[in-house]
Amino acid sequence: MKVLFVGPTLPDAARCAPGLDIRPPAIQGDLYRAVRDGAAVIGLVDGGFEYTAPVWHKEILYALSEGVAVLGAASMGALRAAECRAFGMVGIGTIAQAYADGTLVDDADVAQLHAPAELGWASLTEPLVNIVATLQQPHLPAGFTPDLCDRIEAAARQLHFKERTWAAIADRVDLPDTGLRTRLERDLKASACNRKREDALLLVAAMTAHAGERSPDRPAWVFQETTLWRDLLDRENAKLLMF
Template sequence: MKILFCGPTLPDAQALVGTDIVLQAPAVQGDILRATQDGATAIGLVDGHFEQVAPVWHKEILFALSKGVRVYGAASMGALRAAECMAFGMIGVGKIYHQYAAGELEDDADVALLHGPAELGYMPLTLPLVNVVATLEDLCARQQIGPAPAAQLRLAAAEIFYKHRNWRAIVARANLPHGADLKGIEARLASGTINQKRLDAVRLLDIMRSAPARRATAPEGWTFNSTSLWKRLLNQLVASS
């Protein structure tokens, strides 16, 4: 069984996963442990909740890996956890993961965005910084925007709280030349938006499809340590099931 935790990064995931991957809502603490206990052979982590609930714990990822589960991460919380757990065998996918792994990205908030509830298909309502950066890089490469204004727009985007970040707010905050066509710049950014999170999530999905439908051998070089905190989470899971 292959399980994918996904939401606002790939709102149409249900239409893309096919029949061999089970789609679940953005992960919270205990979900990867539960998936492992339920017999998952591969787990894909894209989205996870982090503000109102406890986020996915590194320890449960290590537990899954220790049981031979292939754990993939990309695009959002998955990219963060993959960069943090790559030494133990978690498989990172995509540009955003590589940026975190290389230290080019460090802040969790760089992938955060405000979105609607599951009932509305996790509709994205704001822009994650990683998509802003990807868009500016693409427009610069195509000479649709100059390096100087791009740098100002990136700086402005980084200064805006993720729940308020959109192209209009970014353009309004950026220190652009006097007399610049702000509406024109905003329109160019909106029409040329690169959804890097989506691109990375689709790549993860492709890799999961081709992953073996069986668990791997236990990793060598490290042993899972069942600490008291881990046993507490395990007991909580058993009690709630």
């Protein structure tokens, strides 16, 4: 079984990832449950945070210790892949590599507001990694000079991730009149590069190519069942008894 945790980064995952067990953005306990359910490979793209306990590094180590391949990309998956790469988690794509080599360090660079699953995970703000990727494209409209791109990026960085919309960014760029700001917003939207989606699709391809069996080999390190880990197991077992 191949389990993919994804939401706003790839809202059409059901179409783009046939054959994968698609589950919503991961929170604490979800990866453990995927291993318990029999997953041989787990792909982590999106994960909950801020209002819920995020997916725990210990769950990733547990999965790896059980021979499960764990891949991460684009969003929460890229962060966890960089943090757990020494233990065998594999980062996929440009964003994961940037966190691994230290080019990216702030977890807010991949964060964005989005609608719930019931509304198709629609994006409400733009993640900084997509904004930067947009400005680095070689074939932007002629008016996008290096100086203007630098000012757009600076404006985006000044905004909290919950406020990063193309309109808010354009409003913060010093331009002579409202008409130019409206045109800038329109051109940014038309030229937008969705780097997170690109990386998520690379992860889907890697999962699809995986044999779908757990590795018989075990890592050189030993998984430690700490008190906090046993607490999680107790909570999960209690949930099972409720149903």
